[in-house]
Amino acid sequence: MSKPYDVVVIGGGIVGCSLLYALTQRGWDNVLLLEKLELTAGSTWHAAGNVTHFGHDANLTRLYVDSLRNYLTAEKESGQAIDFHRTGSLRLATSREELAAYEKLAPLYEGLGVPYEVVSPEEVAALHPLLNTDGIFGAAHTPGDGHVDPYGATQALAKSARGRGATILQHSPVSAMEPQRDHWRLRTPEREVTAKNVVLAASFWSRALAASLGLDLPLYPLEHHEVVTGAVPEVAGLGFELPTVRDPAAPSNLRQERSGFLCGVYEAEPAFWGLDGIPPDFGKELLPPQLGRLEAHLLRVMERLPAFGRAGIRTVNNGPICYTPDACPLIGPVAGFPGLWLASGFAVGIGTGGGAGQFLAYWMITGEPPYDLPMVYPGRFSAKADRAAQLARIKKVYAAGYVLPNLT
Numbered sequence: 032m033s034k035p036y037d038v039v040v041i042g043g044g045i046v047g048c049s050l051l052y053a054l055t056q057r058g059w060d061n062v063l064l065l066e067k068l069e070l071t072a073g074s075t076w077h078a079a080g081n082v083t084h085f086g087h088d089a090n091l092t093r094l095y096v097d098s099l100r101n102y103l104t105a106e107k108e109s110g111q112a113i114d115f116h117r118t119g120s121l122r123l124a125t126s127r128e129e130l131a132a133y134e135k136l137a138p139l140y141e142g143l144g145v146p147y148e149v150v151s152p153e154e155v156a157a158l159h160p161l162l163n164t165d166g167i168f169g170a171a172h173t174p175g176d177g178h179v180d181p182y183g184a185t186q187a188l189a190k191s192a193r194g195r196g197a198t199i200l201q202h203s204p205v206s207a208m209e210p211q212r213d214h215w216r217l218r219t220p221e222r223e224v225t226a227k228n229v230v231l232a233a234s235f236w237s238r239a240l241a242a243s244l245g246l247d248l249p250l251y252p253l254e255h256h257e258v259v260t261g262a263v264p265e266v267a268g269l270g271f272e273l274p275t276v277r278d279p280a281a282p283s284n285l286r287q288e289r290s291g292f293l294c295g296v297y298e299a300e301p302a303f304w305g306l307d308g309i310p311p312d313f314g315k316e317l318l319p320p321q322l323g324r325l326e327a328h329l330l331r332v333m334e335r336l337p338a339f340g341r342a343g344i345r346t347v348n349n350g351p352i353c354y355t356p357d358a359c360p361l362i363g364p365v366a367g368f369p370g371l372w373l374a375s376g377f378a379v380g381i382g383t384g385g386g387a388g389q390f391l392a393y394w395m396i397t398g399e400p401p402y403d404l405p406m407v408y409p410g411r412f413s414a415k416a417d418r419a420a421q422l423a424r425i426k427k428v429y430a431a432g433y434v435l436p437n438l439t
């Protein structure tokens with residue numbers, strides 16, 4: 032058998048490719064990525080591609096900041112376009128408490144060198160002339176935000192990593208992983224490989240892979256919808272691209288898509304999918320859309336953005352999205368399994384995947400995380416968790432959408 036790889040990454044979405052990129056950037060080139068189908072075939076290919084510096088929890092801000100920076104660097108290195116639209120974002124404050132919480136974050140962004148300001152309702156209206164600002168107390172404005180093409184960003188990371196010596200094998204599903212005395216043995220239908228380190232970056236599929244080792248990881252797929260509209264003349268005539276809007280009161284993210292809109296909806300009663308296991312033949316595909324379930328939410332979005340209501344729905348995408356009970360990913364080593372690492376459970380994988388890859392690569396290479404981030408460490412969940420309680424918690428955090436965790 033050939034000599035062990037230093038790292039085998041399982042899963043070729045934005046997270047796995049970000050890790051491969053970061054490992055090779057730091058000089059580890061004896062690395063292999065195994066992807067069951069083709070790169071991006073999981074949740075990555077159909078994501079809206081939103082990248083913000085203001086995520087769902089302020090403690091994760093560095094992951095967000097490092098992600099976009101990485102994608103832009105990979106684009107330059109590889110020549111593969113990532114199609115970044117720098118539109119900026121508005122995170123609306125629909126209460127005084129939210130506004131005060133946004134104001135408190137200003138020093139964090141100043142320290143990270145990221146443009147950030149809290150703006151008045153009048154400034155919101157100037158930045159987004161189509162928005163109904165009734166009931167808004169202001170917004171956090173992050174002008175460096177926008178959206179990328181998730182397929183392009185993943186390919187840019189992969190191309191750069193390959194250029195530095197990494198190997199990527201597509202159509203190579205890992206069917207078995209066994210710990211040996213000082214390494215891991217992995218099997219795909221075509222080959223057997225060995226590795227000193229294995230990283231599960233297979234999103235909700237990581238649950239079954241880990242279960243084969245007796246581990247119970249709280250990684251569950253939910254149905255997540257995005258609605259794409261047709262063109263509206265108000266947008267076509269603007270002459271600039273509107274900022275993305277994240278609205279805690281009508282839990283959604285809403286951005287311009289061509290001359291219409293793209294709206295990601297956080298349902299109050301989300302539905303799980305594949306709880307009894309991901310169907311083995313589930314490929315690069317979407318789930319049947321459930322437009323009826325979205326109606327009440329979309330009405331609230333239309334109140335906020337009347338032009339959205341006039342645009343006419345063109346497409347509704349329902350894709351599986353991976354959640355953990357606190358909506359934070361699992362990043363780090365697995366206790367009791369030397370050489371086994373996790374990079375799974377990303378609900379905002381485009382927004383945080385690039386930074387997470389850097390975080391984990393640093394940890395794997397130096398033996399320590401680059402900074403403390405206990406909210407992503409795998410050990411925070413008990414091995415004997417109550418599944419019903421975990422699912423109930425996921426529903427709650429998903430439905431909270433853009434309400435700050437300390438204000439739920």
Ligand SMILES: Cc1cc2nc3c(=O)[nH]c(=O)nc-3n(C[C@H](O)[C@H](O)[C@H](O)COP(=O)(O)OP(=O)(O)OC[C@H]3O[C@@H](n4cnc5c(N)ncnc54)[C@H](O)[C@@H]3O)c2cc1C
Pocket residue numbers: 041042043044045046047065066067068069070071072073074075076077078079080081082203204205206232233234235236237240255256257295348349350351352353374375376377378379380381382383384
């Ligand atoms: C409708 C929708 C819109 C979204 N919009 C956004 C957005 O705007 N911004 C954002 O940040 N996030 C968004 N997301 C979430 C985002 O898509 C995910 O967080 C992200 O794609 C997760 O990346 P990943 O690499 O962890 O997983 P995936 O992209 O799912 O990759 C996992 C990979 O593992 C592979 N795999 C599985 N099993 C095996 C195996 N046994 N062997 C080898 N490979 C295996 C799969 O084929 C897959 O390619 C959206 C999600 C949905 C559903």
